[in-house]
Amino acid sequence: MAQPLQTIGNRGLRAKIDAVSRIKGFDLLLFFVLMMYKLVLFDRFVKVPNMAMSVDDVFVALGTLALVCFWTLWLPIRGRILALTILNVVLTAIVYSDLVYFRYFQDMISIPVLMQAGQVGALGDSIGSLLSARDIWFFIDWPFIIPLVIYLILRKREYQVQLSFAQPKRLRRAVVRMSLSLIIFATGVTLVFVPINIAKKTWAVGLFVGNWWNMSLYNVTGVIGFHGYDIYRYANEHWLHDNTIPAAAKNEAKQWFEERGNERKQLESDPLFGKYKGKNVIMVQLEAFQNFVIGQKINGQEVTPNMNKLLGESMYFKNFYHQTSQGRTSDADLAANASLQPLMTGSVFIRYAQHEYDSMPSTLKDNGYTTSVFHAYDGGFWNRNAMYQTLKYDTFYSKKSFTIDEPLGWSLGDTSFFRQSVDLMKKQKQPFYSFMITLSSHHPYTLPESYQTLNVGSFKGTIFGDYLEAVHYVDASVGKLVAQLKEEGLWDKSIFLFYGDHDNSIREWEPFETFLGKPLSELDRLNILKQVPFVVHLPNGDHAGVYDQVGGQLDVTPTVLHLLGISTADKYFVGTPLVTEKPLAGKKVVLRDGSYTDGKIFYIPPDDGKPEHSKCYDVASGKLTDVKACEAGVDPARKELVESDLVIQHDLIKEFKKK
Ligand code: GP9
Ligand code: MN
Numbered sequence: 001m002a003q004p005l006q007t008i009g010n011r012g013l014r015a016k017i018d019a020v021s022r023i024k025g026f027d028l029l030l031f032f033v034l035m036m037y038k039l040v041l042f043d044r045f046v047k048v049p050n051m052a053m054s055v056d057d058v059f060v061a062l063g064t065l066a067l068v069c070f071w072t073l074w075l076p077i078r079g080r081i082l083a084l085t086i087l088n089v090v091l092t093a094i095v096y097s098d099l100v101y102f103r104y105f106q107d108m109i110s111i112p113v114l115m116q117a118g119q120v121g122a123l124g125d126s127i128g129s130l131l132s133a134r135d136i137w138f139f140i141d142w143p144f145i146i147p148l149v150i151y152l153i154l155r156k157r158e159y160q161v162q163l164s165f166a167q168p169k170r171l172r173r174a175v176v177r178m179s180l181s182l183i184i185f186a187t188g189v190t191l192v193f194v195p196i197n198i199a200k201k202t203w204a205v206g207l208f209v210g211n212w213w214n215m216s217l218y219n220v221t222g223v224i225g226f227h228g229y230d231i232y233r234y235a236n237e238h239w240l241h242d243n244t245i246p247a248a249a250k251n252e253a254k255q256w257f258e259e260r261g262n263e264r265k266q267l268e269s270d271p272l273f274g275k276y277k278g279k280n281v282i283m284v285q286l287e288a289f290q291n292f293v294i295g296q297k298i299n300g301q302e303v304t305p306n307m308n309k310l311l312g313e314s315m316y317f318k319n320f321y322h323q324t325s326q327g328r329t330s331d332a333d334l335a336a337n338a339s340l341q342p343l344m345t346g347s348v349f350i351r352y353a354q355h356e357y358d359s360m361p362s363t364l365k366d367n368g369y370t371t372s373v374f375h376a377y378d379g380g381f382w383n384r385n386a387m388y389q390t391l392k393y394d395t396f397y398s399k400k401s402f403t404i405d406e407p408l409g410w411s412l413g414d415t416s417f418f419r420q421s422v423d424l425m426k427k428q429k430q431p432f433y434s435f436m437i438t439l440s441s442h443h444p445y446t447l448p449e450s451y452q453t454l455n456v457g458s459f460k461g462t463i464f465g466d467y468l469e470a471v472h473y474v475d476a477s478v479g480k481l482v483a484q485l486k487e488e489g490l491w492d493k494s495i496f497l498f499y500g501d502h503d504n505s506i507r508e509w510e511p512f513e514t515f516l517g518k519p520l521s522e523l524d525r526l527n528i529l530k531q532v533p534f535v536v537h538l539p540n541g542d543h544a545g546v547y548d549q550v551g552g553q554l555d556v557t558p559t560v561l562h563l564l565g566i567s568t569a570d571k572y573f574v575g576t577p578l579v580t581e582k583p584l585a586g587k588k589v590v591l592r593d594g595s596y597t598d599g600k601i602f603y604i605p606p607d608d609g610k611p612e613h614s615k616c617y618d619v620a621s622g623k624l625t626d627v628k629a630c631e632a633g634v635d636p637a638r639k640e641l642v643e644s645d646l647v648i649q650h651d652l653i654k655e656f657k658k659k
Contacts, residue, residue, distance in 0.1 A: 027077075028069070031084045034141050035065050035091060041137055042095050042223055046102050051219040056195040063191025064224035066184045073181035078153050085149045088141070095223050096138050103130045106399070107380020108214040108226055111234040112354045196220055212328070212347065213381045237351065245650055254656055256643040257572045263584070264558055265569035270580045274565020276538060280494035281364070281433045281560055282425070282485065285332060286474060287441045289500030291318065291531035292516065293471050299455045303472055306479030307533070313541030315579060319599060320534035321552040324502045325592040329437065330382035332501035335553035337361065337391060337435070339573035341644035342592060348648055353386040356654035358571040360557040362392035364433045367566055370394055372428065374421040375437040376402045376412040393435075397424060408447070414440040414477035419484060426488050440477070441470040443505055464511035467504050492539045495563060499553065500532030523602060523617045530591060536579060538563070543579070550599040551578040552589040572653045574644055588633055596637040603630035603637070 039061045043053045053061075068091070072083040101109045104126060199220045200207065207216060208229075218226045267273065293303045294311070302308055324331035327347030334340060334348050338359045342348060361371040372395040379385045379398035388396040399411055402420050406413035412420075417438065425434045440447075445466035454472040459465030478498070485491045506512075512528060513520050520528065534551060536559070551559075554575035561568050562577035576584050590596045594605040599619060606613035616630035617623070647653055 027081045027084050028072075030145070031069060031088060032062070032065055034088060034145075036061060038092055038095055038138055039065075039223055042099055045099055045135075046215075048215050048219070051215065056199070057219075057222060059191045060195050060220075060225055061222040063188045063193075064222055064228065066188030067192065067228075068224060070181045070184040070188060073177045073184065081149055081152055085145060088145065091224065092138055092142075094227065096135065098223060099135070099138075100127070100130045102215075102380075105380050105385045106215070106378030107383070107385060108218055108223075108230075110214055110230045112383075113386055115354055192221075192225060196225075206326075212330075212350070213378075214383070215378075215380065243650065245646065249646065250650075250652060250655070253643045253646045253652055256639065257574075257647070257656075260574060260576070261569045261571065264562070264573070264576055265567070267562065267577055267580055267584065268567060268569070270562070270577075270582075272543075272580055273562055275542075276495055276563045277565045278431055279539065279564065280431050280490065281360075281369075281564070282490070282494045282496045283336075283433075283435045283556075283560070284478070284481075284496075284498035285329075285336065285435070285437045286478075286498055286500045286532075287329070287438050288443060288445075288467075288502060288504045289441060289471065289474065289532060290503055290528065291320070291500065291533045292512070292528045293468070294318075294533050296515070298459075298468065298515065299457050301455055303454065303468055304475040306475045306482070307535070310478075310482060310537065311535065311544075311546070313544050314535050314537040315543050315545060315547055317534040317536075317547045317549070317551050317578060318531075319548050319550045320499065320532060321530045321550070321589045321591060321597075322500060322502045322532045323552045323554055323589070323591055327382070329501050330384075330387075331592075332499075332553055333382075333437070336499065336556040339554045339557045339571075339575040340648060341554065341574060341590070341641050343645060343648065344592065347382060349387040350383045352648055352651075353383050353390050355390070355648065355651040356657070357391060358573060358653060359391040360560060361433060361435070363557075363561060363566060363568070363571065364564075365392055365394065367564075368431070370428045370430070370432040371435075372397060372425065372432070373435045373437070374401075374417070374424070375399075375439070376404075376417045376420075377410060377439055397421065408440050408451070410439050410442055412439070414438045414474055415480055418477055418481040422481065422484050422488060422490075426490065430493070437501075438474060438477070441467075441474045445470040445504070447473060459511060459515070462511065463506055464508075464515070467506060468515075494539070495560065496537040497535060497556070497560070499534045499556065502532070503529050521622050523619070523622050526595075526602065526604070534578075538579075547578075547583075548599070549578065549583040550587060550589045550597055552591075555589075572647060572656070574640060588637065590637040590640045592641070594634075594638055594641065596633055598633065601625070601630050601633075603633060605634075 036058075040053060043057075069084060069087055072080045072087070075083055098108050101107065101113075107113075204216075204220055207220060214226065214230075217229060221229055294316075295308055296303045322332060323335045323341065325342045326345055327334070327342050327349060330347040330349040331342035334342055338357045340348070340357065343351065361373070365371050371393045373384075373388055373393045374397045375384065376399050379396060379400070384396065384398070401424070402412050402417065404412050406416035408414075417440075418436065421434070421436050425432060428434075444463060447466070447469050451473055452469045453476075454469050456465040456468050459468060482491070482496070485494070485496065509520055509525060512525075532553075534556075552575070554573075555578045556575070558568050558573055558575045559577045559579050563579055576587065586598065588596050588598045596603050597619065602617040602619055604615040604617070606615075611627075614627055614630070614634075616625050616627045618625040618629070
């Protein structure tokens, strides 16, 4: 009897499927091909500049896939097909979630992000706009492989026959499968770890210690490798080590912070405490802006003419230090807004964004302020999306909030950045706290020819000359910012302040000496490297002048809150207010490496840890002096670092506040 056409067709298809599925290792091959295609697709879609997939990245991606699937060979054929399909679905979901998250946050999803309530949820309303029709390419295989797998699994009998081979054959097959799985595992390890180790030793030195952006990790590890590393990183920091600390250590930390709080409490009787109650706070963190350029001229031209003018009506702290470590910009931000010492390794923004902190934005928010932070770069950089939520800003205006109408360097030119930021802040409910982080003067400082308006003479074309040009441009941008704040009527309603985040990483001293016209001693060099300007403009130009008392970034928040009359006695801050009628006696600035200065002496700890190799400078003469003159301050400086680290790493602020 003639069979219906359809059945014949089905039979033909079935026969083909069966034939293909009998090709040894076809399922594994298919898994690799499909997943590689999706990983390449992810890379194409995120398209981070200078991070396109290289040959090494392809090896790493293949290696991570091998490590994810090698164990499926232990399973009988049907189990293996099912496991590979589940892996495909799960990995596709992870890769695609990363893509959607990246489109909003310019970052990868990490464990701290998943644990941070609201971070992924923040996508909520925007989710529609984050999906694109071309995303269908990630799922294009599912309508084929899922029914195929169901079909193959249902064809139980066929496979039962395959599996009912005689006992010795079974053993042999098991041995073959185990060996194959071992080979795949070993290949995976090699493909992943060889290129990563080479990168770690060459162009990505320090990436895994002081990493600055999950995308930079992704650039070396790929998507799957990133998540593997992220799990390891989190487990290592939170579970693998015994993180409990003795109650006595906690009490000591609490006591230390309480004593600091008391010092600030004493200053509440100062006449300046609360003198500017209710004023807006507009604060600028300037990229790589060092103090040595302030007031300097080159070939008769002022390097920072606008700032020099502003200094005439502002408080200028000329012995002010940045206190940053490996976390660079993010460390400066932490120091200035949370008044805690950055960690020795890595960035607190990345490592401990899920912990609790007292901060300028959270304190001001509690006091009725609208709080925002502005930075025209990818929001995921330095893990800002997560950290700014932790610090309790109302709004983070990252690159996507700005129109790139003045493309410059990494992103948007500071002039336009300031203009657009003020346009946003002027609409806010007052009083407000607005924190702006600039970017145009970022290493390597090269500006287009048309932006080079300073005659740097013999420095032309050198990194030092480019730095001076960049600083000159930033100065002009600050000048325009001040003019706009005046036009908008915000100038005298606000405390305006700025400081530099860290040094410019130029380590040849010859151009500095030529520029400053004098040889530089070790102490001079240290001061040049560590000092950044700190300028506070108070309404009506009150208290303008040059102040030589020492201070550092950790003092910024206590200073602002002091002027606004908000007590910080019970806050877990390290710093003390700098703008007081009488400077705090015995004030010391402690730098991350354990060096400290009180303005009279400058202590430098020994490189090799041997106390006899430490150095003590007499600041007035610039000469080395007896180490004994510095001794008394060494332990207190170390203690400040230890207690600050303890509080950050063990989330003690949360614990202390519960009690
Ligand atoms: C980028 C900017 C630069 O967002 O903060 O950071 P840096 O490299 O100076 O630490
Ligand atoms: Mn920086």
